[in-house]
Amino acid sequence: MSSPQQESTQKKTERLQALKERARKVLGQYQESDTLNRAEAVEVTRLLEDLRIYQVELELQNDELRAAQMTAEQAQRSYSTLFDQMPLPALVLDTKGMVDESNELASALLGVSDGFAGVDGRFWRRLSKPDRARVYVALRDVMPGQTQVLERVQLLTKDPPTQVFDAHLIGLSIDYKLDRRILLLLVDRSVEQARDKEQRLFNALLDATDNFIFATGTDGRMLLANQAVLSFMQRARAQVVGQRREDFMSLHDAIVHNEADQKVLQTRQPMIAEQVIHMQPGNTPADFLTHRFPLLDASGQAYGVGGISTNVSALKNHQRQILLSESVFMSSDEGIIITDPQARIIRVNPAFSRMTGFSLETVLGQNTRILKSGRHSVSFYEGLWKSLQQKHHWSGEINNRRADGSLFTVWCNINAVCDEHGQVLHYIGLQSDVTELHEAQLALQRQASYDSLTGLPNRHLFNDRIAQLVAHAVRQQSVFSLLFIDLDHFKEVNDTLGHLVGDILLRTVSERLQQGVRNEDTVARIGGDEFVVLLPGTSGEGAKSLAHTLLNRLREPVMLAGASSYRPMASMGSAVYPQDGRTPDALLRSADMAMYRAKLSGRNRMLSYTADMGTSTDLAFNIQTELAHGLVEQQFRVYFQPKCSLLTGELVGAEALVRWERPGHGLTLPGLFIGLAEKCGLLTELDHWVMQDALRQLGEWCQAGLWTAPMRLSINQNVADLQKPDLLAQISGLLHKNALQADLLELEITEDALLEHTPEQLARLQALRDMGVSVAIDDFGTGYSSLSYLRLLPVSVIKIDRSFVASMLTDDNDAVLVRTIIDMAHDLGHSLVAEGIETLPQRERLAALGAEVGQGYLFGYPVSAQEFAVRWLPCAPAP
Known part of the structure; x- marks a missing residue:
């Protein structure tokens, strides 16, 4: 596009040409007439004057144009110099990715020695396939005067084959060119990517080890904790890193570890020490060997403490087992002989010396033949060694000789100790007096058989x-x-x-x-x-x-x-x-x-x-038989699970849950037998037993001052029992027998059981409430049709089913349902208990929604009455 100055010069040139044409015509007329009148002479003179003026102006403008052209050329050279000397690779692209210009760094980076002349000028070929689409979109969208940054763009370069850059796209104005152009600046991020890769490798190595690796600052806050630490503490990284130890460890452990850190900071010397970390209540503490060392900056100033801890619980237990084994070896009443593979004695215990009269010093290195009595045949010993070689074990009676020459008979058990390849390392023999053994065997055989x-x-x-x-x-x-x-x-x-x-x-x-x-x-x-x-x-x-x-x-x-x-x-x-x-x-x-x-x-x-x-139905028959037998034999136990305030975590009550100590099967959960008990008509008897035992235990706690109002004990109640005319009298009698107030008891009835309620059931529910007994709807939300009946039921408490609590943080529908249940229950004057709370975010969310009480593994598992009292009730004696 030409400049205004160039246009003016062109117009003047055209005008000068017109003047010259007019002058040529006048002169031509003069030549034809050979004479000029005065007016014509004046016209010629004026034309000649105009010609001289325009010629001068034109020459002046030509000078200005040459000066401007020189300035433009100088500016172009300056631009080219600046463009080539930019510290970043730079390219000018059109919206289709064609390269107009590239500086030296860009040309060298992309392996083009003389710019993009003579080669395919499309920038796409220099991009990795995943990045082509987003660069194309950016070139299309960046307008003049706008800037856009594309992070982590991978270019196919010459050396190395690929590099990672941040691409800065700057839309150029139309002063550069009429159609849009984009300036592309490439900021090398390869070093940062390599650093990130190294960091990921570092983190992977840290998290791959079973050892604890950690670091703390001078203020005691955690700077680093690998996955082993997080898994042991059962915490997320955000709950550990940046926190003080007392926020995620027991206070005692936190104090011990903080003191060790301070000692390292004060002495600037590494230290190694054994420490114990206590797990959750009820779990065995773990032993760790921890190496601590100061963390120093470039100036030598300590900015924290690093540590590597190895769990040595297994080693400590092994040491204890060794000590226990040694104690058993030395204190055993049975004579013990340890030999090498050739039956040479390498150790005996004191009982062996008392039994045989031989001291360790006497028999050390001797073959066990020193004990031979001469009463056994060669075939007896051949059978003994054959059994040891084939089975690595032999047991039987042997007649031996004492140090004083007298004979005695022992029952001997010999076992071979082998390595992983089956090679014998030692033989261990245990000897007991046969008379005592026979007497014990006969008594035990009669008793056991x-x-x-x-x-x-x-x-x-x-x-x-x-x-x-x-x-x-x-x-x-x-x-x-x-x-x-x-x-x-x-x-x-x-x-x-x-x-x-x-x-x-x-x-x-x-x-x-x-x-x-x-x-x-x-x-x-x-x-x-x-x-x-x-x-x-x-x-x-x-x-x-x-x-x-x-x-x-x-x-x-x-x-x-x-x-x-x-x-x-x-x-x-x-x-x-x-x-x-x-x-x-x-x-x-x-x-x-x-x-x-x-x-x-x-x-x-x-x-x-x-x-x-x-x-398969016969399995149910067997369980039914065992179930009836279990009721007779008192095989059932009542366990208690705490209910706690969601705001304070304080105990507000508990739920009584039945467990079956089924012979040969251990502790059996109710899911296996409750349904069968109902089918075979034993559920009412089982419920009555649970009610009796739970109220008996509650009475003991109340008399000991361990349980006080407004705490309530919840007991599951079969809805069929509401049909029994003597239910109220039965419950009232049990409360009176155990000196309990009615407001200490809460009956839980499942929602689905109440869907088909009868007038008699409603009447008894109302009577229970009038007595002071609280009534709760259990598993609320699973009955589907119960919402319309809720206002009719004389209940005080609604228990939100655990299935909704488990998914409320991940399922929007369940979250809405939980919030609706809480709002509706409060509007009807009921209180809420949320079941199945297992995580802190669940508790916090339910508390924020207004639920009052929580129950679940976050607070505590169902435990025996004795363990519940020690864990939850004040002043309860330790077991």
Whole structure:
């Protein structure tokens, strides 16, 4: 585009040409007439004057134009010099990415020696594929006068092959060029990327180790904590880094560690020390070996303390085990001999010296042959060593000789200690006086193998005999049968006539069973009123025939105190090997299933096992049987889980929860048996037992001053019990018996159970509330239809179901539902309990929404009454 000055010069040039043309015409007229009149002479003179003036002006303007051109050329050279000397790679692009200009750094960076002349000038080819789209969009969107920065753009450069830059895009004005151009400046970020990569590697190495790596500042705040620290503390990084130790550790531990840090800061010397870190309450403290060292800046000033801690709990436990083993070795009453692989004695304990008369110094390095009595044959010792070589174990009686020459007999257990390759390192022998051992064995065998009441084989001896019978049947391809016998209505005998009479009945039954079988048969008592009969070589038909004979024999009258002519009855089930079970356990289970079906079929009969009894429902039958037995044997326990204020964390109550100490299965949670208890009609009895035991415990706490109002104990109540006319009298009687005020009790009834409430249930709920007993809706929110009934129910407390609490921070719908439940409950005058709180953010969110009470693992797990009292109740004595 030409400048205004250039346009003016052009117009004057054109005007001068016009004047020259006019002058040429006038002169031509003069030449034709050879004379000029005065007017024409004046016109010629004026034209010549104008020509001279315009010529002078034109020459002046030409001079100015040449000067301006020189200035522009100088400016162009200055611009080119500045552009090339810029400390950053720079390019001028159009909106399609074509390169107009590039400075020397850009050309060198992109491997173009003479700019972009003669090569493809598109900038895209210098970009990695993931970055092309966003650079294209930026070139299109950047307007004149605007600036945009694209971070971490990867360029395909010459050396190295790729580099990372921040791309600064500056929209150029139209003074540069009519169509848009963009100035692209490249800021090298390769060093920062390498530094970031090194930092990530550093962090990965820190977090990969199981050792604790940490650093603290001079003010005691954490500067660094690796993942091992965070995992051990069960905290997020933000809850540790930047915080003081007392914010995430016990106060005692925090003080100990802070003092150690201060010592390092004062002395400027590293130190190594053992320290103990206490975990959550109830967990075993962990032992750590910590190396601390000062952190110094470039000027040598300490700005913090670094540390590396190794968990040495396992090592400490190993040391304690070694000390314990040494203590056992030295104090054991059994003689202990340790030898090398060649049976040379390397150590004996004091009991060995007392038993044999040989001191350690006497036998050290001697072969165990020094103890030989000469009473055993060569084959005896060959068998001993063969067993040690093949099984790495031998046990049996050995006759040995003491230091004074006298003989004695010991029961010896020898075990080989091997390395990971199976090579023998040592032999260890334990010796006991055979007389004492035999006496103890006989006593234990009698106690462990026979029932003390009836003299019959017990379950232990029965298991041994049926195992032998199975092994014999496998070898001989023979069959045998098993009868499982359970007395009918034995509980009523115990409850009505007493346990002494019940014992007489059990002895009578055992005698009649023994009298009704062969000598080779085995009658065993395996439970309270449960008997089994092993029938070797007997088929199913034979077992069936014998069972009917035994039933008739059992039904004969027996004289009992309080029931002069009592006729015992029993339910029997039979199973046959191998068709009904190929293992002792499977066979016994089949017979048990058949007996249970006989009992369900009306009792006082015998049924043989069939395949349909082995369906999955039989597991429920077994649990039901155990459940009823567990109620009789008092196998259930009441556990207590704390309820705490969401604002202060203080204890405001607890919930009583039932647990089953099921023999052979450990502590069983209610999810396995509550449904079965309800189906078999035991839930009401179980609920009544829980109510009795929980209120008994609450009464003890109140009398000891450990439990005071307004704290309340929550107990789950079966909605079916609300139909019982005597429910109020029953609860009132239990409260009175344990000297408890009604306002200390809260009954929890599930929401779904209340959906189909009856007028009688509502009336009893209102009566309970009038008594002062609080009523709570449990699992609220899962019943779907309950909202319309809420205003009709005489309840005081609503418990938000744990499923909503668990997802309220991640599911917007559940968050809205929780907020709505809280607002609605408050509007109706109810208080809130949130179940299943496991994290601090859940507690904080619920407290912010207005919920009053929380329950869950964040506050405490369900524990026994004794542990609950120690943990939660003031002034409770330690166990």
